Structure formats: structure tokens, C-alpha cells
Amino acid sequence: MERGVFFQLIVTFGTISLMAIGGANAVVPEIHRQVVDILGWMDAPTFARLFAIAQTAPGPNIMLGSIIGWHVAGTAGLLVATTALLLPSCLLALASSRGLQRFGGSRVVRIVTLALVPIALGLMLASGVVAMLAADAGLVGYAITVATALVTYRSKVNPLVPMAAGTLVYVLAWSVGIA
């Protein structure tokens, strides 16, 4: 059973590694589909909470995979999931870097970027929607999501500030019984 979990972590996150165009914020829906809908490792609210914790930690945003690995198989799971998420894309980056230095190819880079940026941004928007629905926080939750989105859109404030504010508002709303 344990070995099966590790194998599954490697397969799932190793594949997602190469699909993460624009970083992990593009693959939240796919991670959700895999770990909640297909593998049944957790329910949607738990997924949303792990997602929130990963957003709170410093560092690259691929750590959503790390904390899911931790949730299903502890520290070993965290290391396996993180490695599976990093290794394929890092090897591709290494090969691309060396290839570009040897052969040039800034035109290819430009065309690939032109092609991928709009897809990555559409996927990021999808990630936001899937995360919002997974949080399952009711009307107050939707209001907090929209307010945080507006603040993020309009200002360059550190993301931890609106996150702390949203959390506080939700706890207050819960304590007076409207959430």
C-alpha cells in the first residue's frame, strides 16, 4: 500500500511537472482532479486548506504538490512529491539551456512564449475558480475571494496582507454566525 502511494505520487506529479506552463498556478485544476476526483486522497475542502497553507509558505508556488505529498505519506511523501514535481521540468530546463547556448534559437523561444503565455494565463484563471469552488466557503467566502482578487488586481501589496485580512473577516463572520 505504502509503496503504491509513492509510485502514484511519482506518476501523478511527474506528469504534472511537464504540464505546469507558467508554474504551479496553471495546474491547480489538474492536481485537484487527480488527488480529489480520481485518487480520492482527500475531499475538496481539505484540498483547499492545503492549497492555502502552500500559498502562505515562502518559495516557488510548486509547493502545493509538496504539501499534498506530506498529507498522504508524511515527510517521505513530501520529498517524493517535490522531487517528482521538480525533476522532469528541471531536466528539460537543463537540456534547453544547453541547447540554446550551443545552437541559439531566440526565435523559437519567442514563438513558444507567444503560444504558451495566453494558455498559461487562461489556466491560471481556471486555477482560481477551481480553488474558490474547492474552498466551499459559502457566500461570505465568495465575497472574500472577489475582494482579494480586486485588491490583488489593483495594488502591488504583499499577498500575505489580503490573505490575512480575508482570513480574519471569515473568522469574524463565522463567530457571529453568518458563515
Added chain:
Amino acid sequence: MSSLDTASEAPRPSLPDLFTGFLKIGLMGFGGVGPVARHIIVAERNWLDDRGYAELMGICQALPGANTVNAAVMLGDRFRGGVGALTCVFALMAMPLLCLVGLANAYDAVSSHPLAQVALTGAAASAAGLILGTAVRLLTRAGLARWAWVMAAAAFVAVGLLRLPMLPTLLVLVPLGLIAATLGARRV
């Protein structure tokens, strides 16, 4: 790619230099590592100039994976080969992963408490808003062509609303995007 070699004037950073630089990037990047990475790589350590950094980020954007992780691989490899790449990625991830383990254990300790569940549900709702706001900001400022808006909308609808699996979605959208980008680039 010549501007990527600008650092040749400066001494090539050593493995300990790379390690401490990326350790700092990982540790300071609360709420997004992008700005911190730029500050340390360009201003503090002088590993690349502005143009070199922009070029590096351009390549990172064309690759899957987090931009900063890809930048760590490419800079590490350029200065110190495969060992350098490994050093940079390890340094970048070490402190964030330790923090994450700390947060995860704290979550475990309080997760049976209803207030902790409520607080994290609120945090999750906000975190979703962070991603939505960032996506909208980038979408409105990316100066996308009309075909690119169609691609973004198709990706959003397929994965976000229809909840289609991502691999087949990408296998359709990425080739279409490449064709459109090639035709668009030819016209300019």
C-alpha cells in the same frame, strides 16, 4: 544569446556564492519569489545585467515549471555545470520546504479544532482570490492578440469550467497556439 554571457566580465560565482544567493531567494520570497530573485541576481550579486535577466526569464516562461526553479537550473548550469544547477535548486527549495513542514505540522496539531478549520477555509477563499486577481492583471496587461484571447478563453473554459483533463487539453491547445504564434510572428 550573447547577452547571456555578460557575467564573463565579472568573476564566475563559486558554488558557495550560488548556494547562499538562492538560499536567500527562497527564504525571502514570501508571497512570490519573482521580485526577490531579480533583486538578488541582478542588483546584489551582479550575476546578470538587466538584459541578461530579461532574456533568462523569457526562456523560463517558455518552459514548464516555476520560473525561479528554471532560472536556478539555468544559472547554476551556466556558471558551475550540473553540480551548480543541483546546488541552486537545492538552495532555493531548502528553506521553503522546511517552512512548509513547520506549517504542515502546526496544521496537524490544530486541525481538529473547529476554529483552525474555519480560519483555513477563509485563507483558502482569499488564496483563490490572489490567483484570480493576478491572472486578471496579467491578462489585461499582456497585450494579447485576438487569437491569444481565444486561446486563453479556450484553456479557461476547458479546464476551469468543463473540468476536462489537462493533458489532452494541452495536446490540442499548444499546437494550435504554436501555429497561430508562428503565423502572427511572420506578419510582424
